[in-house]
Amino acid sequence: MKSCFGYIRVSTQKQGEGVSLEAQKDAITVFASRNDLTVITWFEEKETAAKSGRPIFAAMLKQLHQGKAAGLIMHKIDRSARNHRDWADIGDLSDAGVDIHFATETLDFRSRGGRLTADIQAVIAADYIRNLREECIKGMNGRLKQGLFPWGAPPGYLNQGGGKAKIPCPKSAPLIKLAFELYASRQYSYNSLLVELHQRGLRNTRGGKLTLCGLGNILQNPFYIGLMHVKSSGKTYEGVHEPIVSVSIWKQVQVVRRERSGPKSTRHGHLFQGIFRCGLCDKPMVPERQKGHVYYRCKRRGCDTKTVREELLDDAVRKELAKLELNAKAEIQADKSEQPPDITTLDDQRAVLELHVKDETRRLDRLEDLLLDGEFDTAAFARKKSKIHIRLKDLREKLAELPDPAALVAQHEQLAELRKSLVLLYENANRAEKRQIIENVWPNRTVLGKEPAFEPYSWVRRADCGPALLGGAPTRNRTWIANSANWHSIH
Numbered sequence: 001m002k003s004c005f006g007y008i009r010v011s012t013q014k015q016g017e018g019v020s021l022e023a024q025k026d027a028i029t030v031f032a033s034r035n036d037l038t039v040i041t042w043f044e045e046k047e048t049a050a051k052s053g054r055p056i057f058a059a060m061l062k063q064l065h066q067g068k069a070a071g072l073i074m075h076k077i078d079r080s081a082r083n084h085r086d087w088a089d090i091g092d093l094s095d096a097g098v099d100i101h102f103a104t105e106t107l108d109f110r111s112r113g114g115r116l117t118a119d120i121q122a123v124i125a126a127d128y129i130r131n132l133r134e135e136c137i138k139g140m141n142g143r144l145k146q147g148l149f150p151w152g153a154p155p156g157y158l159n160q161g162g163g164k165a166k167i168p169c170p171k172s173a174p175l176i177k178l179a180f181e182l183y184a185s186r187q188y189s190y191n192s193l194l195v196e197l198h199q200r201g202l203r204n205t206r207g208g209k210l211t212l213c214g215l216g217n218i219l220q221n222p223f224y225i226g227l228m229h230v231k232s233s234g235k236t237y238e239g240v241h242e243p244i245v246s247v248s249i250w251k252q253v254q255v256v257r258r259e260r261s262g263p264k265s266t267r268h269g270h271l272f273q274g275i276f277r278c279g280l281c282d283k284p285m286v287p288e289r290q291k292g293h294v295y296y297r298c299k300r301r302g303c304d305t306k307t308v309r310e311e312l313l314d315d316a317v318r319k320e321l322a323k324l325e326l327n328a329k330a331e332i333q334a335d336k337s338e339q340p341p342d343i344t345t346l347d348d349q350r351a352v353l354e355l356h357v358k359d360e361t362r363r364l365d366r367l368e369d370l371l372l373d374g375e376f377d378t379a380a381f382a383r384k385k386s387k388i389h390i391r392l393k394d395l396r397e398k399l400a401e402l403p404d405p406a407a408l409v410a411q412h413e414q415l416a417e418l419r420k421s422l423v424l425l426y427e428n429a430n431r432a433e434k435r436q437i438i439e440n441v442w443p444n445r446t447v448l449g450k451e452p453a454f455e456p457y458s459w460v461r462r463a464d465c466g467p468a469l470l471g472g473a474p475t476r477n478r479t480w481i482a483n484s485a486n487w488h489s490i491h
Contacts, residue, residue: 183219270294
C-alpha cells in the first residue's frame with residue numbers, strides 16, 4: 001500500500017469547531033481504503049485558500065518534495081487551493097512524481113485530460129472566490145452608505161443583528177466617554193489611564209483586560225462621534241448610531257495624541273506638574289523634591305529662570321483667584337440697576353453656524369466633482385472628505401449646544417455667583433479639581449525669574465461674561481462651570 005499524506009482544511013477557526021473537518025477526514029479514509037492507500041500523516045488547517053501563505057500547507061509541500069510520502073489525498077479541489085500560486089505548487093508535485101488524489105473527484109491527475117479538467121475546476125474555484133469577495137464588498141459598502149456598521153461593535157457598543165445600528169452599552173459606554181474626558185484633561189498618560197479604567201471595570205469586547213494598543217485604537221476611533229472610517233479603503237461614512245463622545249472632546253484628544261503632551265505617570269503626583277511653563281524658553285517647569293519641599297525648575301538646563309517652591313506657586317494662584325473675586329463683586333454691584341445680559345447674539349451665532357454648515361456641505365459636493373474630474377486621487381479625496389465630515393459633525397453639535405435664551409439670564413447669574421467664591425472652591429478641591437480650575441481660568445501660566453504670571457481666558461473678563469461665554473466659549477469651560485456650580489451647591 002502506498003503511503004500518503006491527508007490534507008483537510010476549513011476557511012475559519014469557527015468552521016473548524018463544527019463537523020466539516022471530520023467529514024473530510026472520513027471521506028479521505030474511505031477513499032484510501034478503496035484504492036489501497038494508507039494515510040501516514042494528517043495535515044489539518046484552518047485558513048482560507050483564497051490567499052497563499054498557509055503555514056501547514058507549505059510545510060506539507062516541503063515534506064512531499066523531500067520524499068516522505070508517495071502521494072497526497074485531499075477532499076476536493078476547492079479544499080486544496082483557490083489561488084493560482086498554490087495550485088501551481090500542487091501541479092509541481094505531480095510533475096515531481098507525487099500522486100495527487102481527490103476523495104470526491106474521479107480524476108486521473110497523471111493523464112492530460114484529467115489534469116486539464118482539474119485545472120479548469122481550480123480556475124472556477126478561484127473565480128468563485130473573486131465573485132464572492134466582490135459581492136461581500138458590495139454588501140458591506142451598501143450597509144456603510146446606509147449608516148450601518150457591518151462588522152462587530154467596538155468597545156462601548158452592542159450588536160443588534162444584521163441590518164440594525166449598534167447601540168451604546170449601558171455599562172461600558174459611560175466608561176468610554178470617561179476615557180476621552182480624562183485623556184483630554186492632559187492629566188493622564190496611556191498607562192495611568194489604562195489602570196484607572198480597569199479599576200472602574202472597562203474591558204475589551206471579549207471581556208478581557210484592555211491593552212495599551214486597544215486603548216489607543218479607542219481614542220482615535222471616530223466611530224464614537226458618529227463616523228465610520230474604513231482603513232482598507234480610507235473612506236469615512238456618516239453613521240446612524242448614537243455617538244458616545246462629543247466632537248469637541250474627540251478633537252481635543254487627537255490634539256493631545258499628536259502632541260504626545262499627556263504627562264507621564266509619576267510616583268508623587270505633584271500638584272503643578274505640567275501646569276506652568278518657563279517664561280523665557282517656553283519649556284515645562286518640572287518638579288523635584290529636595291529636603292522635604294517640592295521645587296519647580298525649567299526643563300532646559302542653564303536657563304535663567306530660577307527654581308520656585310510649590311508653596312509660592314500655590315499662594316500666587318490663590319491671590320489671582322482673589323483678584324477675580326473682587327472684580328466680580330464690584331461688577332455685580334454695578335450691574336444691579338442694569339438690564340439682564342443681551343441675548344440677541346445667540347441668534348447671530350446660530351445664523352453663522354448654519355452658514356458654516358451650508359458652506360461645508362457645498363465644499364463636500366465640490367470635492368466629489370473634483371474627484372470625478374480627476375483633480376484628486378482616491379486617497380487624497382478620502383482624507384479631505386473625512387476632515388469635512390468631522391467639521392460638519394462639530395458644527396452641528398455646536399448648533400445643538402446653543403443655550404435656550406430663556407435660561408440664559410439664570411446661567412449668567414449662576415456664573416456671577418460662582419466667580420464670587422473661586423478661592424473657596426480652590427481651597428476645598430482635591431488635586432485633580434484644583435488642576436482643572438487652574439487650566440480653565442488661565443490658558444497660559446508661566447514663571448519668569450521667580451514670579452508666576454497668569455493670562456486668563458476671555459470668558460473670565462467682564463466683557464465676555466454674558467452670552468459670549470454661554471454660547472461661544474470652549475466646551476470644557478462651560479463643563480467646568482456646571483461641575484463647579486454643582487460642587488458648590490453640595491458643599
